[in-house]
Amino acid sequence: MITPDLESGTKLWHLVKNHDHLDQREGDRGSKMVSEIYLTRLLATKGTLQKFVDDLFETIFSTAHRGSALPLAIKYMFDFLDEQADKHQIHDADVRHTWKSNCLPLRFWVNVIKNPQFVFDIHKSSITDACLSVVAQTFMDSCSTSEHKLGKDSPSNKLLYAKDIPNYKSWVERYYADIAKMPAISDQDMSAYLAEQSRLHLSQFNSMSALHEIYSYITKYKDEILAALEKDEQARRQRLRSKLEQVVDIMTLSG
Structure with a gap:
């Protein structure tokens, strides 16, 4: 409430009256007025x-409109997930879809969408943060395989993109299907790709710190x-178990 005009006796209000807490019905009406004003905005x-x-969604969930080739690592990772599903006789398409969503869109892209300051030298205000949270929630709903039942009491950020989400979901499904149709990446090509990436970014990362994090996970x-290395046939051929044991022993003695 703005300070009342003592001469005229009128009071100025911001958007709605500041209702008396005892008048619950009138208070509900005022809240509804505010909600309707905000919904229009x-x-x-x-x-x-x-x-x-x-x-944004079309660029992320497309192999043809990215402006650059799909990174080999994504194809290799998605094929690995499909191979693991086949190996464990998991034929539920929703499970495969969820694995792929959890390892890339929901782990990487949601973080970038909600935190643009990670990529760009900008300040994220509280209003921008709230807006990006709505976009990020829509992104997460688009990757979900479950149907979201919405009603009049559902949050406005859910209702805002309710009609768009089915279309976005079709983009996600098409994206995963298009990647599955791409030629498989051989282990040799993947190794060469990783070696090239390591060379290009040699001075940008602390490799010893990364190795220490991996060692902490292994221990x-x-x-x-x-x-697991003992059970895997390819790992046995390369004697990976004994090699890993040697590395652990050396690290233990030197640490």
């Missing part, structure tokens, strides 16, 4: 940003990893 803002959100799950 939300819809107008969504209309302004719609093309940018569409372009935590040492028994499970050694047992």
